[in-house]
Amino acid sequence: MTLEQGEKLPNRDHKYVEVQTEDKETGNCEPKRNYTQEYISATISTLGTIICGIQFAWLGPILPQLLSGNFKIQITLEQSVWVIGVLHIGALPGSILASKLTNYFGRKNTIFLTTIPFILSSLINIFAETVVHYYIAQFIGGLGFGASFVVVSTYISEISSPEIRGILSTLIQLAKSVGILIVFVLGAYLPIVTYCSVLAIFPIIQLICTFYLPETPYFHVIKKDYNKAEKALKFLRNKSMVQDELKCLIEGFKEEIPESHQSFWDVFRDKTNLKSIIILTVLLMGQTWTGFSAFFGYSQVIFEDSHSSISAETCGIFVALMNFGVVFLSGPLIDRYGRRKLLMASGIITFLPLAMLGGYFYLQDYTNFEHIEKLRLIPLIAMVFYKFSYGMGLSGIPYIMAGELFPTSVKSYAISIITINRGAIGVVGNKIYQVVLSEFDYPGVFVMFIILLILLLIFVYFAVPETKGLTLEEIQVKLRKSNKT
Template structure:
């Protein structure tokens, strides 16, 4: 039976709520929880998303050299767009494959296998002689990017305690930022070929360490390996008595599969799952259609075109440092202020740097504004400001929610679909940027980002639920209760 709720207590009206108190009743309550192994496990799991950050941005700091013809492989702007696009095409296939194998082989093995295409991609990049080789490398690396994003968010949500699931989920964004930081620092300091060799070290490190990951207790419960699930819970929670949590996982999973086996189509047949898909899809659009894709891939070119008073290489490093630092801020506040509030604040504040950049390029390129030389730091300030405001919400929180909003029975399908959606939206984002830039130059590009972000903010306000502090089971109850209430209102 559900527990009666105190008015000041959070709503936790699901049928397994009483389990939370059993430890205290039995005298098994630990005085203080130890999350150290959850942090260590999450760090190892996200080594692959460091490589994802590298795959996303490796061309950024060296693109001006390639465009100018000073490197052995010369590339055009249109070809660079296809280099980025093929990463997303490979990601599409990787996402599909991940959804097919992660429920069969497990989350851990899938993460381990993603290292192989990363290593192959790095080797091809080292020995590349033509743009075609870059296309092949990006496609193969993209396969692991898609698979990584499909499985890592699922893995973290399934090994995390509710109290720190938010901050652990931000490690995905953090590790991507680490990869980006390495790219811009190494790209500014090393010759291109040496730069490629150093980047190839990261997927090898990933391969070595991911063998030490435990499987998630959720997957072990799915496979009815209850002893394995208990062993995993004891390890990652650093507790000797985990029976109550294990019972909750078992009962929760049985409840989810009590009616029938879940299939990919149940993502769309079930109203709650469909709502979650819509939320994640729109948040992914907000991630990639509001400037992040262009600024990640073309920041060096933007600094050059903006005639920044600081070198493009230095601007790139400062940008990467901000991108890296802001993740610590997100980790510190996400479990305090919640997902929805941070998304709203992030979106609203991000409108300011988009306006700054649009106005600056309009004054530079389309007017005779005689004081423009006094504003040459605006591209750097605007983009660093963008990275800060975007990073405290829009950048990382969609990854958090994608691991929280779906039940265990369809989570693998949902993660795959989310990754496929991210891939498709990324391809569209690259082409949107190229087309808008050709037609309207930078002012039109930043105006487009501004309008799309305003629409995203409106959606977030009305549609995105708060999941802070709730277990995965409680989130499902909250979503389903919300849908039932809406149906009731409509019928009345």
């Protein structure tokens, strides 16, 4: 998309108002909206995100066993960094491939295809004999990991009504949290091979359920199949009169960019798209580098090093439960208070648990504090508190905004770029954690998290736009107007 084309977008804002007014005048707008099909479709689409949560946290609950040598495969802490990091490396080609597949074969078919690498990865984990097999499994799983975030974010943003887009988008984070919870519960009680075998069931469930999904109206509009677009809208909105919404979609797409000029590089040719990429990349850096990756990849090890009065396995389950439960709170809050306010509130509150953990490890490892035994619950309390404060906004909002800040014509390409960046951020973040931990121990790690969190809050205050309650078309109008001022 060129800047000259982008300058036409304010006219689209006027057209959008005309369409809505016309809809009300003709009486086609029904007073009570039925969102059932949108909820069902969004939920099914996020089954792959459950598996992403499983892939992401898979190593956490079994890492102490692998480090101790009590299993047939023994790994070192350095190797564990790469077992986690290879997942993000695999996400890089996976996201690029998904951006192509979504535009050629559709959002639904691409969701279906993501089940293949997940199934292969699960099978390799079951029969693994060396750490190299884990590397291979994680890389293949990373292909599905990267592809899923691209296509699911795109899918949900394109099927959602503006009134519930924020809530539906939180399903991505909810599904990931479900996957993480499953991992920590099963990993606490099952032998490693049985644990991996049970986890292999979930990609098969996704494969079966995906047949129910409708294709998105936006994809049919891109392909100029307006009859199918109308049918998809009728199914999703559960009403017969959708002509005005279809007209808005068609006009909006035509003004975004001519179809013949769509390409991966259109994301970089437009200043507004570039700005959105920078915003989301910084949000993901802040999300990953302020404790998230460390707390799930190494949570069991952290609890063991803290000499918690509760077993590391039980602590991991408590943390995963809070990670799951807070999503139900964040959904309504996001649509009520908006993205920016919740990001700021989430970041400010997260200071406290990080300071608690840093202070606790300082007292334990660097002083002779005589009452330390009375404080053994602090690591669990702080970690659960962290998941609450982090889950309110920092955890899910970047994924919501990834589906909101880009025009339809380049959305899948843009999200693939964001996923590539996220993969690189994850690899670098895991390595930084290991280096800082070895050089400065746990107090140094938590000081680093706090400094990065301060920088993130400054960025959110000055650079992140508010998208609450706006249609995807209105968001583009707002972003381009802000670029001109």
